[in-house]
Amino acid sequence: MNRFRPLGIAVVGTGRMGADHVRRIDRVISGARVTAVVDIDAERAEAVAAGVDGCTAHTDPAAAMAAADVDAVLVASPGPAHEAALLTAFEHDLPVLCEKPLTPDAASALRVMEAEAALGHRRVQVGFMRRYDTEYVRLKALLETGRLGRPLMLHNRHRNVASPPFFTSSMLISDSVAHEVDATRWLLGHEITAVTVLRPTRSAGAPEGLRDPQFVVLETDGGALSDVEIFVNCGFGYQVQAEVVCELGTARIGDGHALVTTMAGRWGGTVAQDWTERFAQAYDDEVQAWVDTTRRGEVTGPSTWDGYAAAAVCEAGVRALEDGRRVAVDLVERPPLYR
Amino acid sequence: MNRFRPLGIAVVGTGRMGADHVRRIDRVISGARVTAVVDIDAERAEAVAAGVDGCTAHTDPAAAMAAADVDAVLVASPGPAHEAALLTAFEHDLPVLCEKPLTPDAASALRVMEAEAALGHRRVQVGFMRRYDTEYVRLKALLETGRLGRPLMLHNRHRNVASPPFFTSSMLISDSVAHEVDATRWLLGHEITAVTVLRPTRSAGAPEGLRDPQFVVLETDGGALSDVEIFVNCGFGYQVQAEVVCELGTARIGDGHALVTTMAGRWGGTVAQDWTERFAQAYDDEVQAWVDTTRRGEVTGPSTWDGYAAAAVCEAGVRALEDGRRVAVDLVERPPLYR
Amino acid sequence: MNRFRPLGIAVVGTGRMGADHVRRIDRVISGARVTAVVDIDAERAEAVAAGVDGCTAHTDPAAAMAAADVDAVLVASPGPAHEAALLTAFEHDLPVLCEKPLTPDAASALRVMEAEAALGHRRVQVGFMRRYDTEYVRLKALLETGRLGRPLMLHNRHRNVASPPFFTSSMLISDSVAHEVDATRWLLGHEITAVTVLRPTRSAGAPEGLRDPQFVVLETDGGALSDVEIFVNCGFGYQVQAEVVCELGTARIGDGHALVTTMAGRWGGTVAQDWTERFAQAYDDEVQAWVDTTRRGEVTGPSTWDGYAAAAVCEAGVRALEDGRRVAVDLVERPPLYR
């Protein structure tokens, strides 16, 4: 693959998640473009393709994957359609980012795994996106240093404002707790060996018939225990929290202040060491905003007037430092262009 | 400008900041590419250009700006070189993102402003990147709702681990406090009318001759007061904090837990309302990681085995929910490909 | 009982806990004094009594309780001795503060309860002291307002630096989790109907043979679930945390910032409304320190010099306010008495 050429991606499925990925690749991601979209709803596929330069619309994944400008596939169709899409991608030996779940049940997942193993190399990245969240990444990195000792317990909280209308009691496990299942396996490096689900009082806020909240206990082959509060109609907000309790301390994320550790008589977190760490996002957003407005022929953001005013104030400030007294700032009248 | 064509950018100055912007546009920013770099050091320009597809190297900004594939200019050269670069860009009527300071003094800034005003339209976005930081953006948005009443005071803290060797006492004002000067003007919507600089004890950690820390008081034409602690050799970390005290409450950023407000007998912050808010960065990073590894011919991240294991655990979990008892999880042996 | 006369208390048991209660009643508590101490170790009883004015030493609880100046009994002997002490107190119809556990098993506790019920009125306050902790009290009060809706789950963490040498695996339940058993019953107002104990990996920090940590699930007749992490050799500190998850929000204590609630899209806590709330403890400690030092014939704390210096600075401050400029402070030379 030409390292300079953008990666051509076929997005399979253009529902909420698929359409969001199309937007992301088109507007946010560097080095890639959407060259094809696939949906059984041809109209929806056409509508999405129309917004992206050089993007074709398809109803058949195989047709899209056969296109010359398709280098990789992003599968965002409903779970039951994943197996077929994955097997087709394997036929073309295309790399795939497959939204979770890989497939809806273990038997089909096993078939996919056997097909990939037959290729002899990995082709699939599954969409367990918590592994890419900054806080989870830092938590994992901390655990790997071994400074906290071995993990003994993992306490998870997973709360949603409200569940969608089609949600069933078992989807709290298969759709929601699925994230904690992967997070548990990934953070601890253990396989899960048994599951228990406890059922506290149903919240008055849960739709009729929905067993919400639930409390899940996961046992692992490493001996660590992982418990999950899943509460999908908590009403107050979306919260995903995790605390790992290790032999020498604990580490917690999701409370709104990054990674907090408790160890050796102290609790706390780290302080950034420079601006590239503290303001990385701001620099990226600044330049992206400039590129986006410039492509639209607009100029926004801090103006020349702002630059001038800052220069005038700093000049006065330097004099104030040198003279040890209050220095007044004199600005010219603000030109009409900057009002 | 073709909305589908990437924006061609000439980056003027390839020192630490310029090179970082080249990397950013090449790897992170969507919809743009670096088509030219400029540096008085020809070798450095060549070296940077070599890493970017279709990028030319120049020693003269004017030559770069005259190139057909240059649509916009990013100025990251030293401050004294900004005026000439900006005036040249104005000759070509090119949009410019100019790193702060606009120019090193008020007189030259005024000349630039007059030249832009003569064009009759804005061409410059100045690089006051705090205006793009999520926390500052939220603070500004909160102030604009008026829910806290009018701002009365702004307390700023700006701390660096250590200052670079060339730093002088007046650079604490013109280089560092310059950020708070703009943040004060932007957050409060007031112009600054006077400056006082107080000089507490020099820290033993400050290089000889450097007056560090300093405490700056900015008065504004809106009557609000802004004070700035600037301490560029604090040793422990990089911290940028701001607290706006308003008639009805306060709002604070930079403490490591996003925006914290105090109002009507309560302190606290907001809880995300859904995963698109809480995990926006994780989704972007996930897809960018997939695109980057795929372009390198690699497959990383959660594997098909992880997808299979999650499916098997969730199946067991659903049975555990239905049966009200502990259910063991059975996994096939892990294939060699996934070990 | 004369409302002006101090309450005369017999303390039964003068081990670590009993001796601490003697100190507390003698030095901290208002309106009470220790008139008798009891210990099977006569020497220890004598030693403790010697430090308290008008306190007699006994080896037999019955003898102490028969004394004329004994109005009430504090039982702090080992658990197995509680039943006999309580029954003796009932014979004298004396009020009792009985350290937890009431008795070591349900059968003996039942006998005590039947004896008290035969008296026809309550005589015993059991030493579940979490009900008196400011944070627990606030949590309970918040739950009772009903603003969070019904409680669904209670997550408890109970961590000790290290367990004493005699600690056994079952004592993690009967000695440590006993606190969470009472806290669960008290906070939720439910009785506990079933217990499950899960056993994660033993920590390398646990003494040989000790099953530490454990994870306990308590089911209640109100349908709420209470889980308890008990980890008595965590090494890093003593932590007692509780989070109640209700239908409309959560409330958490023990994290080092008082009661934190999450509700309706916001997390946070309350701000004190005046100094009697914020500084109540400081006023008490100030006066107690003055009483204690004065009784020892000493004078400490802020001196007349401190009062004078504050007056001089405030005078200068008022002039600075009126004149709008910096005002120097002139102090007389500090007299030798205040150096």
Add this chain to the structure above:
Amino acid sequence: MNRFRPLGIAVVGTGRMGADHVRRIDRVISGARVTAVVDIDAERAEAVAAGVDGCTAHTDPAAAMAAADVDAVLVASPGPAHEAALLTAFEHDLPVLCEKPLTPDAASALRVMEAEAALGHRRVQVGFMRRYDTEYVRLKALLETGRLGRPLMLHNRHRNVASPPFFTSSMLISDSVAHEVDATRWLLGHEITAVTVLRPTRSAGAPEGLRDPQFVVLETDGGALSDVEIFVNCGFGYQVQAEVVCELGTARIGDGHALVTTMAGRWGGTVAQDWTERFAQAYDDEVQAWVDTTRRGEVTGPSTWDGYAAAAVCEAGVRALEDGRRVAVDLVERPPLYR
């Protein structure tokens, strides 16, 4: 003085503060009793004295101080009356706790100081009660370890919900900032050498004519700078915050999570090491509650039923631990006495 005899205290002034001190000494403080109260309003003095056993009422401080059962004096009258009360106490060589301010101006404070110096020993403790607040005490102790290096700056915030009707602009300095004046001197160990008062926009919430908020800068002979935001009509709550910026780190109090330090790349606080630290207040409150209710002939708090229920649950818990399964809890019917 007999170390066993309670200290007999005359309280001079029975307004809000004086009456609160009478209550405190009578109900909270150990080892002291109020033997006399003084007020120019004879009726108010009588009313307060009536509530305290063996307490006499006076209108003349000298008469009270001459009484045989008066060992010490607490001065809580208005500031202008302090000088006379203190000089009278010096005549009787009595120890005094004098509410702040010592006296309302520097000249009178100087006279008091000279009179005490003439006695040859200290008799006065001034009521700067922040020195007794747990957070301030910890902050001071931390500074004294030297671990943070020398203090360079102290940032103070002092906010009240609303000022009383009689408050004037200069009282923001002499009544409110007076606390920060003492805290600055005490924490830093420096004398204050100059004061500047800045006047931001008046808050719309301030009563007409009141200059509120103000921003005060205190310079010290040690070179450290102390700034104070004073805002006595902030509306939202009572907040007293302080941050000391030292050469090697910062330490902050008043944010609702005890003492938070930032040093060497980390921010955070300490974790209690055992229950005597974490629950000291709970034990004191538990025993005080028991003493108070017992003196009133009442029994409250955790009952024998609570003790029995805990014993039964723990018994089941120990079986659950041993058997590795869920164990149901069987309770007897709750007797009427405990319903």
